[in-house]
Amino acid sequence: MTGPHDTGGPDGPRDTARAAGRGRGRELWTWVGLTALGCALVLFAATRAWITVRAGHPAGVPGGAGADPAAPTGGELAPVLTPLALAGLAGVVAALASKGFARRVVGALLTVCGLGAGLATWLAVAGDAPAGWLREHDALRGLGSFSWDVVAAWPALSGLGAALMVAGGVLAAVRGPRWAGMSDRYERAPAGGRREVAGDRALWDALDRGDDPT
Template sequence: MTPATNAAPRRELAAWAVACALGAGLVLLAAGREWAVVRYGDSGGAALGEVALTGGELVAYAGPAALAALAAVVAVLAARGVWRRLIGAVVALCGAAPAIGVAAGLRQDAVLEAAARHSALSAAATATWETAAAWPAATVAGGIVLVAGGIVAVARAARWPGMSQRYERPDGTAARTGGADRARERGRDRERELWDAIDSGADPTADSGGGHAR
């Protein structure tokens, strides 16, 4: 493979790594932002307080999944062969988990249950809640990027170069170099034979076929 043809897989691998890192970073960022607010009031409608809930509190595995995806991206760069495909599948799973979990985390019972863990006001007569749309949507988007990236890694990992290939010779160079080394070695052997013949008193220029015609 020439340097020109080898550059395309390297660029593809680099673009893949950047895209997956951005997807994981987006999920991680969104998990730390406010997704829902639960407001408590008494039976007369007087406000008693409110509880703000982050994405990580509603979808507890969103942040860890994003961190695992980042680690898997680094592992893909270092791995080769079937291991690279397996790690690509892990990237896809790390994206699917938070993307699917958004819907479950924003259900009314899930929101109220999460709020109850953070406040004793859950025993109040009434509770209302509202959710933000942007950060849950960002989590879904980041998860989709990771799922797509994982699928791409499974399908195309065999075409991507490994980290060690940066220091390897292009295909065929080693064979050509080995042939040149053998030719030089044969030349040195002939030179030694020539000097050995001179030392023994033989004429190295004489025709090996039986001498010169007279």
């Protein structure tokens, strides 16, 4: 006699496995969304101007006349940001297409990309880095003096994106092998199809012999 909560029937383990598979599927697609969002945040922030520049007195121009120099974008201050974010997006796709140990490797590479993006974000606005970029690229156009302010929102957004990339990479390296691969569904489908074909063939063979298959 079994109790009302007995799950020892044939469908119990199957339902448990099916529920576990759905849970892993949700985890996988949540990971995809958050990691891809992190890459997109870095890409978007890299297109924004990260500093504002205020000109002083241009050399040789009395009264301080002259336009302020153009402010560089995050991608100009840190040229590695865009390639790292694109590499992260490619890593998301690669993680979907791979499984097992290969997914751990992809996760490790994603982590490296996120760490690189975070470090590049910090170095881009640290110390006198903006002034060095302006001088190196001759953006001052003869200005005698100038000052700048960091537009904090864009480096912060890039840092957040980098943090999501790192978290996604670590999660893929640790839990990625448990997630199903894109090819798993297609690998299982033919097996079921072959069983159905075999059953149909057995049915027709029985009819040909004059047996009643029912």
